[in-house]
Amino acid sequence: MTSPKRNKAKIVNGPGGYILQDVPHLIDYLPDLHAYPNPLQDNPAYSVVKQYFVDADDSVPEKIVVHKDGPRGIHFRRAGPRQKVYFDSDEVHACIVTCGGLCPGLNTVIREIVSSLSCMYGVNRILGIDGGYRGFYAKNTIPLDSKVVNDIHKRGGTILGTSRGGHDTAKIVDSIQDRGINQVYIIGGDGTQRGASVIYEEIRRRGLKVAVVGIPKTIDNDIPVIDRSFGFDTAVEEAQRAINAAHVEAESNENGIGFVKLMGRYSELLLLIKKAKPGFIAMYATLASRDVDCCLIPESPFYLEGEGGLLEFIERRLKENGHMVIVLAEGAGQDLMSKSMESNTLEDASGNKLLKDVGLWLSQSIKDHFKKNKMEMNLKYIDPTYMIRAVPSNASDNVYCSLLAQSAVHGAMAGYTGYTSGLVNGRQTYIPYYRITEKQNHVVITDRMWARLLSSTNQPSFLGPKDIPEEKKELPVTPLPDGEKSDAVVDIPPVTKEVTK
Numbered sequence: 380m381t382s383p384k385r386n387k388a389k390i391v392n393g394p395g396g397y398i399l400q401d402v403p404h405l406i407d408y409l410p411d412l413h414a415y416p417n418p419l420q421d422n423p424a425y426s427v428v429k430q431y432f433v434d435a436d437d438s439v440p441e442k443i444v445v446h447k448d449g450p451r452g453i454h455f456r457r458a459g460p461r462q463k464v465y466f467d468s469d470e471v472h473a474c475i476v477t478c479g480g481l482c483p484g485l486n487t488v489i490r491e492i493v494s495s496l497s498c499m500y501g502v503n504r505i506l507g508i509d510g511g512y513r514g515f516y517a518k519n520t521i522p523l524d525s526k527v528v529n530d531i532h533k534r535g536g537t538i539l540g541t542s543r544g545g546h547d548t549a550k551i552v553d554s555i556q557d558r559g560i561n562q563v564y565i566i567g568g569d570g571t572q573r574g575a576s577v578i579y580e581e582i583r584r585r586g587l588k589v590a591v592v593g594i595p596k597t598i599d600n601d602i603p604v605i606d607r608s609f610g611f612d613t614a615v616e617e618a619q620r621a622i623n624a625a626h627v628e629a630e631s632n633e634n635g636i637g638f639v640k641l642m643g644r645y646s647e648l649l650l651l652i653k654k655a656k657p658g659f660i661a662m663y664a665t666l667a668s669r670d671v672d673c674c675l676i677p678e679s680p681f682y683l684e685g686e687g688g689l690l691e692f693i694e695r696r697l698k699e700n701g702h703m704v705i706v707l708a709e710g711a712g713q714d715l716m717s718k719s720m721e722s723n724t725l726e727d728a729s730g731n732k733l734l735k736d737v738g739l740w741l742s743q744s745i746k747d748h749f750k751k752n753k754m755e756m757n758l759k760y761i762d763p764t765y766m767i768r769a770v771p772s773n774a775s776d777n778v779y780c781s782l783l784a785q786s787a788v789h790g791a792m793a794g795y796t797g798y799t800s801g802l803v804n805g806r807q808t809y810i811p812y813y814r815i816t817e818k819q820n821h822v823v824i825t826d827r828m829w830a831r832l833l834s835s836t837n838q839p840s841f842l843g844p845k846d847i848p849e850e851k852k853e854l855p856v857t858p859l860p861d862g863e864k865s866d867a868v869v870d871i872p873p874v875t876k877e878v879t880k
């Protein structure tokens with residue numbers, strides 16, 4: 380296992396408190412690299428586009444809600460094609476790997492990386508890595524071209540296969556070096572991006588001309604900074620089907636309860652710091668459906684018994700309406716379940732905490748309660764968790780995946796490396812790894828979005844004021860005096876979580 384080396388972050392300060400959290404470039408450590416004119420300038424599809432190439436100074440603000448006297452704040456480099464590229468098309472030997480859990484849209488991203496490289500930049504050496512990180516050193520590669528990927532966007536899953544665990548940095552970089560690969564596209568979630576970050580560090584330490592690019596994938600929506608991950612929209616849409624079925628079942632039965640379990644799990648890292656456990660799919664599926672009476676997510680603790688508890692609320696809602704729908708994120712109520720059952724903490728191959736099935740436990744607890752109180756109730760339990768991530772991406776995710784993949788390719792061709800390509804405030808950007816890996820996204824229950832959900836379901840918050848967690852306040856950005864512009868570097872915090880093999 381290679382321990383990540385400390386590296387310097389590229390920070391550019393500008394007037395009015397402007398900060399650019401820039402991404403590394405190959406010339407940062409290979410200053411003599413040759414640049415070429417971008418072959419896109421001769422591409423008939425683009426020659427008519429005004430200002431097709433992105434201006435070198437274009438950047439995208441992280442926060443778009445501002446006060447008139449506030450500092451301009453943090454920005455990211457805008458993604459897109461540059462006038463100069465640092466790879467000759469014939470020289471490029473690219474590879475693509477998919478890691479972690481499935482997510483709708485993986486195949487669309489693979490397809491578009493291949494198409495962008497071959498159709499826009501004339502690259503014809505592209506390899507698929509079979510079965511996640513360990514495929515770099517334990518499996519054969521899969522040659523990819525436009526024909527092979529032609530209709531894969533219509534299929535769920537990933538044609539390359541995926542896995543958890545198996546991240547051996549030295550072996551992976553050896554394989555990249557031995558095969559002469561010089562562009563590495565890594566599609567995966569929070570764990571994968573941490574893996575990409577250490578691969579980039581090792582490549583840089585060895586002084587290789589290899590661009591390492593991350594493409595964020597997460598059905599849990601737990602990757603920070605970006606607006607949302609591809610596949611999330613599809614997953615929420617698919618979850619609607621399960622909620623609709625639950626509603627139909629509930630309505631058709633005396634005191635019917637439709638109970639749906641969705642994905643959204645505890646993160647081990649976040650358990651350590653007692654923070655986020657994302658319940659985004661449950662929250663958005665509930666908001667979209669309007670048929671849900673109660674949404675339970677890990678970020679918002681609840682209790683079963685007594686006044687103000689879940690069981691009391693269920694009884695009340697059944698009396699009022701004769702039926703109800705409950706949506707539960709799989710990470711919710713894990714503490715309640717652990718208290719009532721013998722528990723030992725297990726992990727998957729990537730070090731993620733393995734969850735017990737809270738859906739089965741909670742639905743049984745509800746059944747037991749009604750039986751004990753001799754009240755009639757009909758509960759139908761629906762677990763669509765793997766179904767919602769195995770489907771192909773919907774139209775909007777397909778467009779999103781395509782733009783994301785194109786941006787990733789433009790960046791690598793332009794010589795940028797050590798970045799994740801992501802949508803920030805509706806614009807494609809390049810985000811340095813340390814911003815992606817420093818924390819995880821979670822539902823903030825003191826935000827307006829959760830309040831909107833509570834007012835749409837009219838469920839109790841199950842919280843007193845003292846239960847509301849204090850969210851870490853963001854440090855204010857200190858504005859620089861007008862006109863002052865300085866290039867600065869700061870230490871990047873090393874990746875904290877250890878690699879699990």
Ligand SMILES: Nc1ncnc2c1ncn2[C@@H]1O[C@H](COP(=O)(O)OP(=O)(O)O)[C@@H](O)[C@H]1O
Pocket residue numbers: 478479480511512513542543544545546567568569570571572573574575577596728729731874875876877878879880
């Ligand atoms: N801190 C880390 N350093 C290096 N590799 C990691 C790290 N955490 C996870 N990985 C690797 O990333 C891959 C995917 O991680 P996982 O957590 O399973 O999925 P996801 O990336 O979708 O969150 C696995 O192969 C795992 O070994």
Ligand SMILES: O=P(O)(O)OC[C@H]1O[C@](O)(COP(=O)(O)O)[C@@H](O)[C@@H]1O
Pocket residue numbers: 478479480481568569596597598599642643644709727768
């Ligand atoms: O595929 P597995 O190992 O059963 O894991 C299921 C988990 O994967 C997820 O879909 C998230 O996966 P990632 O962390 O790989 O994005 C969770 O929602 C779920 O808890």
Ligand SMILES: [Mg+2]
Pocket residue numbers: 479568569570597
């Ligand atoms: Mg993950």
